[in-house]
Structures are given as structure tokens and as C-alpha cells.
Amino acid sequence: MMIVTDAMIRDHVRLPAIVGAIERAFGALENGASAIFDVARGTGTDPSHFFAVKSGRDGSIPAIGLKAGSYNPANLQRGKPAHTSTTMLIGDEDGEPYAIVEANYLNGMRTAAADALAVRTLSRPDATTLSVVGWGAQAVFEVEAVAAERPIRRVLACGRDAARGAAFRCAVAERCGLQVECVNIETAVRAADILVTVTASRSPLFPADWVRPGTHVSAMGADDVGKQELPVELVGSARLFVDHPPQARLIGETQHAWTAGLVSAKALAKHTLGALLLGRVAGRTSDDEITVFDSSGIAIQDIAAAQAAVEIVRSLR
């Protein structure tokens, strides 16, 4: 059994490798070679400590895998991160676990990798202004991912906690060589060519009419029942793509527009990131269109990213 630690991943795994792995994984999912199993959920003794197991089979490797993920806000008072993620990889043939991968850092890359692929296929090629709503740890990965796909010159950002904003500015400068302008949310949304929302919000962050024609929006935050970042009118009227339709309409940003009857089952089934990457469906159809990518985060991302990390770490020996 191979153990891959966060430190190994931080030192040796770079985003482009993960983007490549995630692209292959979404292709295999679209081709029916993969499967996503039901999510198991529960809590710790403290009911605000949420626990979930996402599992599936990634046909692009192929391997079975599971990610055990925990979110306990009380950890922050203990000087520990609120989120923990650990992925187990299991042989598709023999059922034998062959790697345990600490996925606290990797999780940021696997999420941002899906965003990179959405931006590559949906945003205007000349997009230069990136706005980010929410500046937690994940936001830095998002800037890195988007800036690798488009000629980003301006990064606007807003968030609630000024201290985290300062940390975000430093991290983006260091990791991406970009200066972040801290602005209010209206300025951020109105100026965006590419808008990334990456919060734990449970209600729309802004009105639909702040979003300019031609903007691409990546809604990265919603991954549970009740979470919401965008107004339903925006999701219902935009050209919408999702990672995995059954999960998107249950726990993704799409859940609200779906419940409101603004998204058809037929369109949802066709408008997947996998179909986009395989060229089976058109992405952006005009410069004025607003496109939305709803990322709820799926097990095959965890499996593909963990496998990529395993291969990179193995190659160092």
C-alpha cells in the first residue's frame, strides 16, 4: 500500500498534470466507462461535523476509489483545518487497495481542474478580467486554473473576512504573479469576463442583471442540499453545463433552478462537461451568451487526481 502525503503533493504535483487527468476522467465518464456510486453521509458526535464518502469507478485508469471527506468548523478553534479529505484507490480487477492519498491540498487542484476545463470550453478566448467571489483557500487554486487557460490581466475579488483577503492577495501574487484588486461584490460581478463563485453560501450572492452579456460563470461552491450562489433566473437563462446531471440537480447549483422548473431534464442530460470536452455538444454559441458551469464535485475527480499524484510520486523514486 502506497501512502502519498499532502507534503509530497505540494512539492511535486502541479496543476497541469491534474487538469490532464481530470479531462481524461470526464471523457471516460461521458463514454460510459465510469460510474459514480451513491454518496454516504453522516455526522460526528457533534452534529455540525459533517462527513461524507464519495466513491466511484474511473474508467480512464481504470480504478475504483473513494474519498472520505470531513468538514468540522470547530476544528478552526483547535488550529486545524475545517476540511479533511483522504482518497483510497482500489484495483478495478482485484479489489485490492493500493494507495492512500492525503487529499487536503489535492482536493483544491481537482476542483479547480474542472473549472479550468469549463473555462477552456465555455469562456470567451479574449477574456482578460477574472472576478472571484469568496477568497478562502479554494479561491487561489481557481485563479491559478483560470489564468492558465485565458490571458487574464486583471483579478478582482471580494469576500467577507479582510484578513483572509490579505492572505488571498499574497498567495495569488506568489503562485500566479497576478495583483488582486479587492473590490465590492457589485464591482467584481459587473466587470467580470470570467466570474468564479467559491463560497459556502445558501442564498444568491448578487442579482442576475449584474452579470454582463458574454460572461462565463463558474459556480464552484454548491455541493450540498440548500447551498446556492447564483440567482435561479441566471442559471435558468444561461447556457448551463454541469459535471454530473444526477448530482447537479440534487446538491449542485442547479438544484434551485431545477426545482423552479427552469432547467429541462433533456438539456441537463446533454450539457455535461464530458460532452463538451469530447466535442459532442457546442459550448459557447455567441460572444454575448452567458455561460454557467455548475461544479458539484464528483468522485471520479478524486480518483483521477489521486492516481495522477500516485504516478508522479512513484516516478520520483
Next chain:
Amino acid sequence: MMIVTDAMIRDHVRLPAIVGAIERAFGALENGASAIFDVARGTGTDPSHFFAVKSGRDGSIPAIGLKAGSYNPANLQRGKPAHTSTTMLIGDEDGEPYAIVEANYLNGMRTAAADALAVRTLSRPDATTLSVVGWGAQAVFEVEAVAAERPIRRVLACGRDAARGAAFRCAVAERCGLQVECVNIETAVRAADILVTVTASRSPLFPADWVRPGTHVSAMGADDVGKQELPVELVGSARLFVDHPPQARLIGETQHAWTAGLVSAKALAKHTLGALLLGRVAGRTSDDEITVFDSSGIAIQDIAAAQAAVEIVRSLR
């Protein structure tokens, strides 16, 4: 992260320690301190390779945990065991994984430990004849568990594959110091004071009237939709106990009697192994009664057994 291997468990972990841990776990479950999360299921690329993740929280430790289990009959042709099980233990407070426990051998002990507790609370104290239907790897653990609880002098056994029967006889002689008599199934069932069924059967193994008054039956095999070892009349008329009512009626032996309307929801909810162990419900009420224990196998057994193994291995250092 601590790694506990099958070899460490084989060398250092003995059944009584696991029985104690499983007893505490069933008590905590009954007291509402534990939780069992939904089971996630899927397959490998080969659809006959079944995969499942059982997870939950064991309030007796407390810890969160998951067992990834795989069953691929094609492994046997590769000279590998068909079953693989691996348990991950995660802090109830901080959500951090702290141990990976190979549970191929441990799984046998955790299953037999529930049987030991059922035999302790349900079988006649003077039971001397144990009959075992099915003689795969699990059957040896069952003999060891039952013989530790009751003054077993005779062990009768039957199974389909003569070669496995020979291996079973040797293992029981070596591990339990008991001679196994290989007999036909009718002889085995009719002679039993304690009858253990431990097969992958999908239909009743024998008619109900072969079972003598006063027999205790432990049905260890059924753990999936469609699996069945006992006739519904036996389950419906016996004094029935289960490990976990919601799971027993879905995937345990109880599923068939439940569907046939022979088991009431009220009785099922009260008749748990945990309630028996806490003395909240009477076990056997007469020497002539037939008792049945339906073991579907639950996540808290995996967590409690893995934690016991972790503590034993840690104490060796």
C-alpha cells in the same frame, strides 16, 4: 497514519478482544450514541466484481469509520482471495484519518463476534452440539466463537466442496481442538443445539421442520438483496433478533419474512442484539423455543474491531 496489516492482526489479535469491542459497540448503538450511514455500492469494470462502502460512527470509541469491501470471484483464478476488506478510522472530533486497517482476517472475527454474543444471549446454556452449514473461510471463525461461549462437544458440518471441507476440518482441529464430523445437511440440522448457516445461498437451505425445538440458529450469510439461507416460516415463527433492523429487513435474512408479512415492525425494532446485551429485552424465554439471530453485518462492527486491532498493535510498541 497508522497501518495495521493482516499479518499483525493474525499474529496478535485474538477473538475475545474483538468480542468485547463488538459488545460495547452494540451497546452504544442501542443507546443512540452511534450511527450507521447509507451503504454505497457499485461494481468494477467487470460487473461481477462487487464493491461496497459501509460507514458509520461508533459511539463506544468514539470514531467515524468506513470499510471498503470488494468481492470478485474471478480473483480465485488469479490465486487471490475473492474478498478484500480495508477499514479506515477517522477522528470523531477532528475528522482526521488516523488508521488504515487491513480487515481481510479481521472481518472474519468481527462477524463471528456478533455470533458469539447472540449465542451467549440466545442459545441454551447446555448446548453441546454445533452444526455448521457452509464451510468456507468464515465457518472456522464461527466454530471458534461458538465454542468459546458454550460447552460444545460435537461439531457437525456440511458443504458443497469436499476439498474445502477437508481444509475446514484441519483448521477447526488446529484452532479450536475440535473434531468435525462431515455429514449431510439433514443430519446436521436435525442434530443441532446451535445451528450456524454461513453460505452465499439465495434460497432456503432446508425445510423448517428439520429444526428441533430449543435450537438456536445464527444466520450469518445474508448480507445483500436476494440472499437467503432459512425458510421464511422458520424466521417468521422463531424468536427473531437482528443486528440492525433497517438493514436486516433490506439485506439480511429477515428481508424475506418481512416481505411475506411474517415479521412486525414493532417486534423488529425491539429485538436487536444491542437490546439483548443491555438486558432491555428477554432473549430465550423457554428451553423449547427456537431462536434466530440474523446477522447482516454492520459498519460499527468494522469500526469497533479495527479500533481494537489498532489498540492491541499500538500496545506492542
